[in-house]
Amino acid sequence: MNLNRRMVLKSMGGTLALPLLESLSFAAPRPTTAPTRFLVVGNPFGMHPEHFFPTDFGKDFTISPTLRSLEWLKDRMTIISHTDHNMVSGHGREISFLSGVLPTDAQAFPEKNMSLDQLFARHIGSQVRYPSVGAALDSGIRMSWTANGVEKLPITDPQELFNHLFLNLSPQEKEQRREMLQRNASILDTLGSQFEGVKRNASRLDRDRLDQFQTSIRELENSLADRETWLDRDKPSFDIADHFVGETTIANKYDAMFDMIAYAFETDLTRVASIEFPAELNYTDIDGVNRSYHGCTHNGRGEDLVKELVSIESFQIARLTRCLNKLDSIREPNSEGTMLDHTIVLFGSGMGYGGTHSNRNLPVFVAGGGFKHRGYIDGRDNSGNNMPLCNLYVTLMQRFGIERDSFNTSTGALDLSFS
Incomplete structure (x- = not known):
């Protein structure tokens, strides 16, 4: 086959990974015990440290101004300071939030730059209708990445998210979707037979990528026969109208998205979800905010701009608090x-x-999940070195049922036991 690397990966990614991963799922009975779920909420610019981090360590810490809406949850959350991915500072590194790895360095790590949420989605995959769901109100902050190094884009409109999660297909649409799935099954068989010919003419790096992709194809092949059963199962009902009575604000848009995620968890449509607060979102309908989110971060320690920035960050936490x-x-x-x-x-x-x-010193906290939470802790070791954030991810993986003792740049696991 006389195909260059870009064409091969692009053609396979377009015809195999993206369309199929978008609807990958098949029927499974509801669990007899409560499943473990994962919700990650992220933003691109971190948090104003003096307002985010508490002033005293331990379980009886004093809640910080930005986190004030979470006062009621103090004994069921763990805030961690001095943890990061040990990267040189600057824009562009923030996309490593859930992986610890930049795409340019991905080949040196076992999970490449696959993000934690997508690792969880792969683990759950076939047990739910949607392995994962991502949402935002603007273009993403690039925090979610598949095993193939492809950015998983969030749904950026509440109505589109509603349609995706809760709108049932008409009989005609179901038949069209069924035909599409059947066509994709034959495409998988055809392309699967071409791998050996492609790999013979590929570089070592490309062979590694093709092996990884071939594994993904095998997983898809195993689920194809059962995916069609979802077409005949109605989705649960959900009323979005109450969120848009009167003026439509950024608050009720995000509240609608969080509510849909909560209901998708409750009905076991998915067990993995992400919500993003993107960089270019306009927060000026928040009381006291007159500048852009990005503009407020470049404040030169100006008191007025810091006040606006903290208002935005407190708003983000308040929306999450309502969901919790x-x-x-x-x-x-x-x-x-x-x-x-x-x-x-x-x-x-x-x-x-x-x-x-x-x-450095990323603003991070974990809540819920059945952990024996520790309040506010210092991630530094005895030598004063920051803890790799991937150490926390190892702990979260184990809680999610993934029996692993490492993840990318981890050096161990954070001591955060669970019942």
């Missing part, structure tokens, strides 16, 4: 506790603070 309240109000059938007790919630950023473009 909702999760905590949902009792889990066949299990003790609430949905929040069975949902690992991670908040953070791949940038420490946008005002200095620092990628």
